[in-house]
Amino acid sequence: MSSNLGVFALSDAEMEEREITVTTIGDLELPTGEIVACDPLITGLGRPAFSRKVKPGRYPLMLLQAQGRIAAAVLRFSPGLPVHWELATFDRDRPQAYKSQFFEFIVDNAVATFMDKSVLALMTDQEELDGYLADVAWSIDGFGMDNPIDGNPLNVAMFDTGFGDGAYRSFWGLDAAGEPLLLMTDFEVLENADGRESNQAN
Numbered sequence: 001m002s003s004n005l006g007v008f009a010l011s012d013a014e015m016e017e018r019e020i021t022v023t024t025i026g027d028l029e030l031p032t033g034e035i036v037a038c039d040p041l042i043t044g045l046g047r048p049a050f051s052r053k054v055k056p057g058r059y060p061l062m063l064l065q066a067q068g069r070i071a072a073a074v075l076r077f078s079p080g081l082p083v084h085w086e087l088a089t090f091d092r093d094r095p096q097a098y099k100s101q102f103f104e105f106i107v108d109n110a111v112a113t114f115m116d117k118s119v120l121a122l123m124t125d126q127e128e129l130d131g132y133l134a135d136v137a138w139s140i141d142g143f144g145m146d147n148p149i150d151g152n153p154l155n156v157a158m159f160d161t162g163f164g165d166g167a168y169r170s171f172w173g174l175d176a177a178g179e180p181l182l183l184m185t186d187f188e189v190l191e192n193a194d195g196r197e198s199n200q201a202n
Contacts, residue, residue, distance in 0.1 A: 002171060002186045004072065005085055007064065007193040020195040021065045026145045027058045028075060029153050034117035035075070037170060037185060040133035040158060041109040043126070048090040049117045052172060054180055061114060061157050063143055066195025070143065070160050073114060075183040082173030082181050103169060110164040111137050112185070115156040122148050162187030 007020065015022070033056045034049040054077055064072040089103055105112070113133065123129035136146045136158055143159035161168065170185040191198060 001085060001087070002169065002184075003192045004186050004190040005082075005171060005173070005184070005193070007072075007190065008173065008182070009081055010193065018194045018196060019066055020071070020190065020193075022062050023065060023143075024060050024062045025143050025157060025159070026061060026155075028061045028114055028116070028145075028157050029058055029155050030054060030116045031056050031154065032116055032118050033057075035183065036113075036115050036117050036120065038105050038113060039107040039109055040111060040113040040137045040156075042106065043130045047120060050088050050170070050183075051091050052086075052088065052180065054183075058153075061145075063159055064190070064195075066189050067197065069162055069187075069189050071162060071187055071189035071195060073112065073157075073159055073185045073187075075114065076181070077183075078175070078179070078181045080175060080181050083176045084174040084178070086172040086174060088170035088172050088183060104167045105170075106167050107161050107165050109137070110161055111140070111158055112161050112168070113137075113156055113158045114185075116154065119148060119154060119156055122154065162189045 033053040036047050036049045038047045060076050062074045063070050132148060140158050145155050145157045147155045168185055168187055172180050173182040175181050
């Protein structure tokens with residue numbers, strides 16, 4: 001588990017002291033409740049969804065930032081402090097090339113995306129989808145959201161990833177009944193829920 005999950009228990013004053021800021025970039029449309037997290041510029045391997053689904057809806061997406069970098073991406077489904085944490089795994093029917101990354105997703109281009117699985121079926125072919133995602137990825141300045149089709153609320157969120165490329169894990173924050181309150185992808189900028197450089201934190 002990540003040492004940074006305790007960030008959600010911090011007060012505003014503690015967040016400020018630890019030099020962590022929160023930016024809400026918009027609401028992500030999840031009509032199926034199946035969330036895809038990936039590097040949008042990796043093509044040809046498929047883009048698997050997390051195995052746990054959430055209730056279809058529209059949910060705020062927040063970015064935790066520290067040291068001038070995006071430290072985590074957080075989808076909020078309900079208010080409250082998580083009682084339990086669960087490592088977010090991906091569907092087991094993902095393509096063979098992804099099997100070794102069942103617990104994480106690989107970033108090779110310093111950018112990640114969150115989107116509903118239904119986005120993958122919007123385009124007429126894989127090449128059109130890859131081209132669209134690449135266009136959005138190259139156009140964002142740190143983070144942004146985009147609607148693939150005018151007049152359709154379905155959207156995608158993209159954001160830079162911490163120090164860049166890597167293999168990143170995500171975590172479900174659950175309530176006492178085991179229902180998800182939030183989903184967090186940790187980009188490994190924070191250390192023990194502290195955004196300061198190590199020498200400052202010590």
